[in-house]
Amino acid sequence: MRMPRFLHAWLMLGPALLLLAAFTHVPALATLWHALFSTPTPRRPAVFVGLNNYAALAEDPIFWQALWNNLLYALGTVPMSIALALAMALWVNGRLRGRTAMRIAFFTPTVLPMIAVANLWLFFYTPDYGMIDRLTRLLLGWGPTNWIGSQETALGAMMAIAVWKEAGFFMIFYLAALQAIPPSLLEAASLEGASRGRIFWRVTLPLLGPTTLFIAVNAVINSFRLVDHILVMTQGGPDNATALLMTYIYETGFRFWDTAQASALTGVLLAVLAVIAALQFSLLGRRTHYR
Amino acid sequence: MSITRRAAIGASLGALAASPFLAAPAVRAQAPVELTFNYPIAVGGPIARIIDGYCDDFQKANPGIRIRQVYTGSYQDSITKALTAARGGDAPDMACLLSTDMFTLIDEDVVVPWDGLPGAETSWMGSFYPGFMENSRTGGKTWGIPFQRSTIVMYYNKEAFKAAGLNPEVAPASWAEQVEFAQKLTRRSGDTVSQWGMQIPSSGFPYWLFQALTTQNDVRLMNEAGNQTFYADPKVAEALQYWLDLAQKHKVHPTGIVEWGTTPRDFFERKVAMIWTTTGNLTNIKTNAPFEFGVAQLAAGRKPGSPTGGGNLYVFKSASEAKRAAAVKFARFLTEPERAAQWGIDTGYVATSPEAWETAKMKDYVAAFPAAAVARDQLRHAVAELSTHENQRVTKALNDGLQAVLTGRSQPQPAMAAAQAEAERILRRYRG
Amino acid sequence: MRTSFASRLGLTLETAAAWLLALLWAAPVLYAVWAAFHPTGYATRFELTAPLTLQNFVSAWDAAPFGRYFLNTVLLVCFVTGGQFVLCTLAAFVFARSRSRWMSALFAIVLVQLMVMPDMLIVENYRTMRALGLVDTVFGIGLPYLASAFGIFLLRQTFLQIPAELEEAARLEGCGPWAILWRLYVPLAKPTYLAYGLTSVAYHWNNFLWPLVVTNSVNTRPLTVGLAVFASTDQGIDWAIISAATLLTAAPLLLGFLLFQRQFVQSFMRAGIK
Numbered sequence: 001m002r003m004p005r006f007l008h009a010w011l012m013l014g015p016a017l018l019l020l021a022a023f024t025h026v027p028a029l030a031t032l033w034h035a036l037f038s039t040p041t042p043r044r045p046a047v048f049v050g051l052n053n054y055a056a057l058a059e060d061p062i063f064w065q066a067l068w069n070n071l072l073y074a075l076g077t078v079p080m081s082i083a084l085a086l087a088m089a090l091w092v093n094g095r096l097r098g099r100t101a102m103r104i105a106f107f108t109p110t111v112l113p114m115i116a117v118a119n120l121w122l123f124f125y126t127p128d129y130g131m132i133d134r135l136t137r138l139l140l141g142w143g144p145t146n147w148i149g150s151q152e153t154a155l156g157a158m159m160a161i162a163v164w165k166e167a168g169f170f171m172i173f174y175l176a177a178l179q180a181i182p183p184s185l186l187e188a189a190s191l192e193g194a195s196r197g198r199i200f201w202r203v204t205l206p207l208l209g210p211t212t213l214f215i216a217v218n219a220v221i222n223s224f225r226l227v228d229h230i231l232v233m234t235q236g237g238p239d240n241a242t243a244l245l246m247t248y249i250y251e252t253g254f255r256f257w258d259t260a261q262a263s264a265l266t267g268v269l270l271a272v273l274a275v276i277a278a279l280q281f282s283l284l285g286r287r288t289h290y291r
Numbered sequence: 292m293s294i295t296r297r298a299a300i301g302a303s304l305g306a307l308a309a310s311p312f313l314a315a316p317a318v319r320a321q322a323p324v325e326l327t328f329n330y331p332i333a334v335g336g337p338i339a340r341i342i343d344g345y346c347d348d349f350q351k352a353n354p355g356i357r358i359r360q361v362y363t364g365s366y367q368d369s370i371t372k373a374l375t376a377a378r379g380g381d382a383p384d385m386a387c388l389l390s391t392d393m394f395t396l397i398d399e400d401v402v403v404p405w406d407g408l409p410g411a412e413t414s415w416m417g418s419f420y421p422g423f424m425e426n427s428r429t430g431g432k433t434w435g436i437p438f439q440r441s442t443i444v445m446y447y448n449k450e451a452f453k454a455a456g457l458n459p460e461v462a463p464a465s466w467a468e469q470v471e472f473a474q475k476l477t478r479r480s481g482d483t484v485s486q487w488g489m490q491i492p493s494s495g496f497p498y499w500l501f502q503a504l505t506t507q508n509d510v511r512l513m514n515e516a517g518n519q520t521f522y523a524d525p526k527v528a529e530a531l532q533y534w535l536d537l538a539q540k541h542k543v544h545p546t547g548i549v550e551w552g553t554t555p556r557d558f559f560e561r562k563v564a565m566i567w568t569t570t571g572n573l574t575n576i577k578t579n580a581p582f583e584f585g586v587a588q589l590a591a592g593r594k595p596g597s598p599t600g601g602g603n604l605y606v607f608k609s610a611s612e613a614k615r616a617a618a619v620k621f622a623r624f625l626t627e628p629e630r631a632a633q634w635g636i637d638t639g640y641v642a643t644s645p646e647a648w649e650t651a652k653m654k655d656y657v658a659a660f661p662a663a664a665v666a667r668d669q670l671r672h673a674v675a676e677l678s679t680h681e682n683q684r685v686t687k688a689l690n691d692g693l694q695a696v697l698t699g700r701s702q703p704q705p706a707m708a709a710a711q712a713e714a715e716r717i718l719r720r721y722r723g
Numbered sequence: 724m725r726t727s728f729a730s731r732l733g734l735t736l737e738t739a740a741a742w743l744l745a746l747l748w749a750a751p752v753l754y755a756v757w758a759a760f761h762p763t764g765y766a767t768r769f770e771l772t773a774p775l776t777l778q779n780f781v782s783a784w785d786a787a788p789f790g791r792y793f794l795n796t797v798l799l800v801c802f803v804t805g806g807q808f809v810l811c812t813l814a815a816f817v818f819a820r821s822r823s824r825w826m827s828a829l830f831a832i833v834l835v836q837l838m839v840m841p842d843m844l845i846v847e848n849y850r851t852m853r854a855l856g857l858v859d860t861v862f863g864i865g866l867p868y869l870a871s872a873f874g875i876f877l878l879r880q881t882f883l884q885i886p887a888e889l890e891e892a893a894r895l896e897g898c899g900p901w902a903i904l905w906r907l908y909v910p911l912a913k914p915t916y917l918a919y920g921l922t923s924v925a926y927h928w929n930n931f932l933w934p935l936v937v938t939n940s941v942n943t944r945p946l947t948v949g950l951a952v953f954a955s956t957d958q959g960i961d962w963a964i965i966s967a968a969t970l971l972t973a974a975p976l977l978l979g980f981l982l983f984q985r986q987f988v989q990s991f992m993r994a995g996i997k
């Protein structure tokens with residue numbers, strides 16, 4: 001009985017493990033290994049440099065700016081998209097008029113490829129005759145604003161697009177979770193005279209815990225990964241105001257072709273994500289243990 | 292399909308061993324040479340159709356050669372794809388990539404110079420405008436053949452000129468005049484500006500447009516060997532000060548970063564009366580400008596000037612002798628004067644040889660549409676686009692400095708000094 | 724009386740806020756609809772009398788072989804999602820049932836993939852694909868994504884919630900591990916499959932860089948690579964044609980969601996584990 005079971009387990013695990021190793025772990029380890037060497041060129045083969053590539057990063061002001069920008073970006077987009085996703089889900093799950101149309105509106109950004117839609121956003125952000133400037137002029141009497149062309153607003157503009165792209169996607173998961181809550185629970189609470197707000201905080205929100213964990217993990221990873229719109233719209237500019245770790249890795253790896261430095265950057269990104277993941281699992285995971 | 296292809300490659304390798312010469316009739320009869328040709332546009336669209344046509348025509352004329360064209364998107368995507376493939380041992384045989392990628396491709400050791408390839412005569416390589424060859428040669432060798440090339444020109448709104456009391460046939464000729472014109476063309480209502488005098492895009496690759504200003508201020512940004520930059524030259528900071536002053540002091544240019552992609556649209560919307568952009572925009576502007584527009588050479592500072600831009604044809608090292616010979620044939624075919632002329636007319640890119648401009652069809656075209664010749668005439672003053680070893684990184688140092696100044700983060704002098712220090716750090720090891 | 728008024732006011736305000744947000748979210752698409760159906764000149768001018776045209780769709784459709792790209796994308800997404808379901812289910816099943824410390828360690832190693840950005844491994848993976856002869860195949864685009872730590876994690880999490888008694892009962896009825904997996908675990912994990920499938924489809928529908936690098940021909944390239952025609956801004960942006968292309972390529976997914984959203988959400992609910 002023990003042998004076949006063991007065999008079954010490896011038969012089931014085998015394909016996934018093989019592919020994971022071949023396309024993630026081996027190349028990732030190779031990447032970290034390469035970070036300990038200089039970038040090889042046909043004229044200069046790679047030499048072992050120890051932690052020099054990391055030391056070079058520590059001295060690189062653009063790296064620090066990208067890291068800082070990325071933390072701001074994560075802090076801005078993660079809670080915002082989760083909060084909006086929850087609000088959207090509550091609204092389209094409720095009794096509001098036209099919730100089908102709303103569902104579609106919220107979900108639309110998910111199916112629009114970023115590479116195309118970033119160009120439409122360019123129109124929204126265009127100074128003077130762009131959509132946002134038209135609205136701010138009409139409603140607030142503001143003059144033209146160079147949204148993506150000035151240091152102060154560029155990162156915020158990129159964050160807004162990320163939230164727009166993600167919130168509707170996360171809404172779907174909240175919506176599913178909300179619909180799975182037995183109505184009897186809510187009715188019982190309501191009969192006891194609890195207000196809507198109270199029901200939300202005491203009943204609904206705790207039940208959404210696992211979903212929130214799922215979404216939070218996704219949102220954090222995305223805040224370090226989804227940079228297509230930045231590559232299309234600002235390429236990290238002006239003067240690195242919208243540079244994030246991933247755009248800087250992309251730039252270092254595929255524009256500068258400095259693979260060793262890019263590998264070191266990847267190492268840093270891995271470390272950052274590992275720390276965040278550990279925090280997340282221990283904080284959220286503990287509270288939402290439902291086994 | 293893949294079996295026949297593999298068989299064809301095997302056969303061509305066999306044939307190669309038997310005879311080093313492509314032209315040998317026996318070889319041609321049995322095994323076509325397949326040439327992979329990467330081209331930096333996306334599939335479809337008018338230019339892809341033109342390139343497809345060239346490939347078909349070439350194959351008809353040369354039955355021994357098959358061109359397999361691969362469209363690789365933007366220039367950036369194209370170099371990414373070419374180098375990724377080369378590192379994976381699967382480089383194309385020939386590709387059109389930015390002229391400024393020359394040093395990168397040499398440093399990666401993936402290309403060979405055209406000199407010495409069978410059929411690449413000096414007379415042919417010397418038949419192009421010298422302005423274009425500056426970015427195609429280094430160390431006495433020719434690495435790129437100019438093909439999809441462009442330069443910067445000024446487009447201006449003739450109606451706005453008339454409204455401002457300016458002669459619509461005369462564009463500003465000097466920096467001072469440029470400011471003066473721009474002041475007349477800037478229209479304000481209260482605090483807000485309804486029409487800017489001029490704008491120079493500064494998103495993405497501001498160094499290219501800035502290089503026009505530095506050239507006009509009579510200073511070079513790099514040496515020919517591509518291992519030294521001169522960002523800290525006082526004349527560079529002076530050129531930057533001029534750009535900054537247009538926005539800050541004279542208030543005739545929008546502040547902050549001006550988006551490259553929306554600049555033509557700003558022009559159509561009459562938000563700006565004079566713009567700088569690539570000659571490659573000529574067809575776009577001709578089709579979409581709702582008013583009469585003029586095309587002019589850029590105004591001169593101490594002297595006139597503009598950098599060239601665009602893509603060259605490269606041959607990859609991994610290509611066999613037979614493929615290299617085929618690549619020369621194909622490149623010569625693409626750059627024949629008649630074809631180059633038609634290419635220029637169809638696309639708005641600058642035909643790269645003087646002979647092309649001497650053809651009857653080009654003369655007729657220029658007679659009917661004189662704006663087309665502005666870029667050619669400006670070529671006399673053109674310099675090579677900024678290109679060095681570790682080009683992207685050295686260029687980024689300048690880009691960051693420029694954007695820092697234009698967004699008010701820094702002043703020209705210190706910003707350029709910092710950019711130079713960074714470039715120096717990178718380039719030091721390429722010297723001596 | 725006052726509370727009822729307040730709650731009605733609250734509801735009205737909430738409805739207004741919801742609608743405002745929906746409008747904001749739909750704005751780019753609404754704009755795309757405007758720009759796509761009017762001549763280029765009206766892309767930035769909003770006049771009710773602007774003439775309507777379908778020319779932008781014609782030009783966009785002609786600009787790249789979108790029909791073929793569409794087929795490729797659908798094939799890719801089906802292949803990847805299907806493959807992920809199978810592989811991740813099997814792996815998650817083992818991880819969920821095992822109590823061994825070695826298995827936990829292995830699981831932790833698997834989870835590392837959550838944090839590794841596949842884009843960073845392009846050069847290495849290209850080399851592998853070439854060695855396998857899979858460059859320029861839809862199979863090659865999808866293969867690196869088939870085994871997904873995210874999928875394994877999600878499914879394991881779901882499988883862990885399935886009461887042990889159920890499995891015990893199934894075993895007493897004589898079910899082997901494969902039957903237990905197929906008859907018990909998979910049906911109960913339906914909402915997870917839906918949620919994960921959605922993530923996966925959205926990701927691969929939008930993925931750009933890897934497909935661009937690993938494909939060469941029209942027969943394998945997905946939609947995003949086709950859309951890049953309009954994204955390179957060398958000659959300025961033509962919003963009318965980009966809008967038309969965006970709508971063309973997103974329409975099938977949007978339509979699908981429009982038609983099936985009710986069933987979609989309900990199937991989440993029906994399969995809900997209580």
